[in-house]
Amino acid sequence: MRIHVNHATIYTYDPPANGAIQILRLTPRNHDGQYVVSWRIDVSESCRLQAHQDAFGNLTHTFAVDGPISELRVLVEGEVETQxxxxxxxxxxxxxxxxxxxxxxxxxxxxxxxxxxxxxxxxxxxxxxxxxxxxxxxxxxxxxxxxxxxxxxxxxxxxxxxxxxxxxxxxxxxxxxxxxxxxxxxxxxxxxxxxxxxxxxxxxxxxxxxxxxxxxxxxxxxxxxxxxxxxxxxxxxxxxxxxxxxxxAPVRGNRYGGGDENLSVALTVDQSSRQIQG
The missing domain is CATH 3.10.620.30 (C8orf32 fold)
Known part of the structure; x- marks a missing residue:
């Protein structure tokens, strides 16, 4: 089965936050029965994603952004072939x-x-x-x-x-x-x-x-x-x-400064209409 994932995590801050640091565990690995066809992570703020592996071998991405930040979006989209x-x-x-x-x-x-x-x-x-x-x-x-x-x-x-x-x-x-x-x-x-x-x-x-x-x-x-x-x-x-x-945890981190933090998540996980050609 080819599975398509579209996962958006959106933070809003009122008043704006002074900055934020996040660690993302949102990237799957290849193994028997699971092959990552395509995968990308985008962050709304201009920052560099640092790729690592944590102690358990999970693929992680970290980033830090300076404010003021009124909204922060983490967008994930990809396709995985599974058996x-x-x-x-x-x-x-x-x-x-x-x-x-x-x-x-x-x-x-x-x-x-x-x-x-x-x-x-x-x-x-x-x-x-x-x-x-x-x-x-x-x-x-x-x-x-x-x-x-x-x-x-x-x-x-x-x-x-x-x-x-x-x-x-x-x-x-x-x-x-x-x-x-x-x-x-x-x-x-x-x-x-x-x-x-x-x-x-x-x-x-x-x-x-x-x-x-x-x-x-x-x-x-x-x-x-x-x-x-x-x-x-x-x-x-x-x-x-x-x-x-x-x-x-898929998303963990801290923000500093600012007021209330509100969170919304939009997630779609379904079978892709595109299939690997033999």
Whole structure:
């Protein structure tokens, strides 16, 4: 499938801000089942985008602009060719051993309720892959998708207590439970082609989608989307990974000076009408 992404993030400041610094994790990488055909990032202000790779190997762009700034627009457009790999990730050079992804963070630390839920969900099945599928389905059944009560910094504990949340919350809960079961797990941000049957939108400025990956001996990293109770297929575009949302957030930064900041996001992710010619 060839997927077209058009993603605009627009900040307005009243009164104007004195300046802003941003880091963008908005560029996908090539790997088995995912080939970036074209991709570009434009910033409305006159500034230079500095390209880097972060500690996790994510492609990043940073920029700084001086004010006064009344509006700042970050525009992303590109096309990605994808294939269904049943959620298995191959063809990427990993920076860290899987054991790093056993590390708890403030957003993924479990409490007694999450630990009990994780153990009760999977039972005594010794097969790790089967456990993770059961856990994914259990989270999907226990939670209600609802963007209203949560935000980007909601922890797994907070979301699980509410039993409501968005894709970021489902991913954090899955990660917390998988790590408690002794399985390395990490957060993934990206895009998903919505067809009316999937929950493709995130919350606030991290519009897009989020899911988790868990590491299975002999198989490698495998994606699990607890929000939609499925492993990623060709409708998913994988962009960035990390221990939690903060490591893989599409846009993070600071502005200084000025008054209120207002944010709007326009996102279109659909199947492109153009196809690769053989």
């Amino acid at each position: 269904d790999t049943a959620g298995v990730i191959r063809g990427i050079s990993e920076r860290f051993p899987p054991t790093l992804y056993m590390r708890e963070t403030d957003l993924t630390a479990p409490n007694a309720s999450l630990r009990e839920f994780a153990l009760d969900s999977v039972g005594s099945d010794p097969d790790r892959l089967a456990k993770l599928h059961t856990l994914m389905d259990g989270i999907g059944a226990a939670m209600t998708y609802d963007p209203d009560p949560t935000h980007a910094s909601t922890s797994a504990i907070e979301a699980f207590e509410l039993k409501r949340g968005v894709c970021q919350d489902y991913a954090h809960i899955f990660i917390a439970c998988a790590r408690h079961l002794g399985i390395p797990a990490r957060y993934v941000s990206g895009y998903l082609v919505g067809d009316g049957s999937t929950r493709a939108q995130g919350a606030g400025h991290q519009a897009g989608h989020a899911w988790a990956e868990a590491h299975i001996e002999g198989l490698g990293w495998v994606g699990f989307d607890a929000t939609n109770q499925m492993c990623p297929i060709e409708t998913y575009v994988r962009v960035a990974v990390g221990l939690d949302y903060l490591n893989a």
